[in-house]
Amino acid sequence: MQPRNMSMSGVVDLAAVKAAQEAKAKAEQARAEGARQGGGGAVSPADLVIDVDEAGFEREVLQRSTEVPVVIDFWAEWCQPCKQLSPVLERLAVEYNGRFLLARIDVDANQMLMQQFGVQGIPAVFAVVAGQALPLFQGAAGEAQIRQTLDQLVTVAEQRFGLTGLTVDPDAEPGGVQAAPAAPAGPYDALLEAAVQALDAGDLGGAVQAYKNVLSEDPANTEARLGLAQAELLQRVQGVDPQQVRKEAADKPADVQAQIAAADLDLVGGHVEDAFGRLIETVQRTVGDDRDTVRLRLLELFEVVGAEDPRVTAARRALARALF
Numbered sequence: 001m002q003p004r005n006m007s008m009s010g011v012v013d014l015a016a017v018k019a020a021q022e023a024k025a026k027a028e029q030a031r032a033e034g035a036r037q038g039g040g041g042a043v044s045p046a047d048l049v050i051d052v053d054e055a056g057f058e059r060e061v062l063q064r065s066t067e068v069p070v071v072i073d074f075w076a077e078w079c080q081p082c083k084q085l086s087p088v089l090e091r092l093a094v095e096y097n098g099r100f101l102l103a104r105i106d107v108d109a110n111q112m113l114m115q116q117f118g119v120q121g122i123p124a125v126f127a128v129v130a131g132q133a134l135p136l137f138q139g140a141a142g143e144a145q146i147r148q149t150l151d152q153l154v155t156v157a158e159q160r161f162g163l164t165g166l167t168v169d170p171d172a173e174p175g176g177v178q179a180a181p182a183a184p185a186g187p188y189d190a191l192l193e194a195a196v197q198a199l200d201a202g203d204l205g206g207a208v209q210a211y212k213n214v215l216s217e218d219p220a221n222t223e224a225r226l227g228l229a230q231a232e233l234l235q236r237v238q239g240v241d242p243q244q245v246r247k248e249a250a251d252k253p254a255d256v257q258a259q260i261a262a263a264d265l266d267l268v269g270g271h272v273e274d275a276f277g278r279l280i281e282t283v284q285r286t287v288g289d290d291r292d293t294v295r296l297r298l299l300e301l302f303e304v305v306g307a308e309d310p311r312v313t314a315a316r317r318a319l320a321r322a323l324f
Helices: 016-036 057-066 080-095 111-116 143-161 189-201 204-217 222-237 242-251 256-268 272-285 288-305 310-323
Strands: 049-051 070-075 101-106 124-129 132-138
Touching: 049 080, 057 070, 057 101, 057 124, 070 080, 080 101, 080 143, 124 143, 132 143, 143 222, 189 204, 189 222, 204 222, 222 256, 222 288, 242 256, 256 272, 256 288, 272 288, 272 310, 288 310
Parallel strands: 049 101, 070 101
Antiparallel strands: 070 124, 124 132
16 A cells, blocks of 8 residues: 555545544544454554564554554664664653554664655654655654654544554453443534535535534534535635636736635645745735635635645635734
């Protein structure tokens, strides 16, 4: 399987919500199958840190990621920063008590995996959640930063994919594997599934309404907020002529609606920084209601990309400078 990057808060593509739901369903199916086959006992603390090679990658990482987030530490014996980072990750793996599994990959012995993940230098740390790969950080990060990243990872894994981790028994013999009981279905799972089905059928209005139904009862529901922002983005770009939109934006740099429409297309096309930069420049050129209109659309696009994305963090700072 070719790993692919995934933002913790949702990739910026039109199928992000659907992909997350499908991955969650596959993870649940895999856990159910494991339960039917009657797995072994709870894992020991020693089982939380494993060495993985190319031959065992699918079994030890991809398959295990349907039960628990798998953090991958790319390292080498000659790498001095690795010798500082790896012990910290190993200690935290035990401290987090099964909330994630640490897989150590020696890049000298597993160069194909290094290439597949696009590792440019080591140490490099990735994660795989429900079969989806995402970069976490590169270099010997500080423990506070590592903890913050791991906290975000396990929260997303639990809330979006239902991965509650592994059961750890200090007295268990090494080698046993047992997933923790799956989290009960949430009160809005049926509505969220209806929204995904509507997206799959091209019924954008139905998807928007389904997400709004969830948010009317639970305004803080992260998945519904992300889904609504993406479904509304899809609605806005549906049926537009991209060439005409971009021509109007180029011909009318002071036209707020023209710049907003072009920014929507930028984002749908994956040009995140272009979309943000276009709207921030428009904020700088406008005042009053026009400026507020652009600012609100920019905040909506931040919602689509996700608050934890570094491009959003940078754009928020740029927006603050433009406003104040």
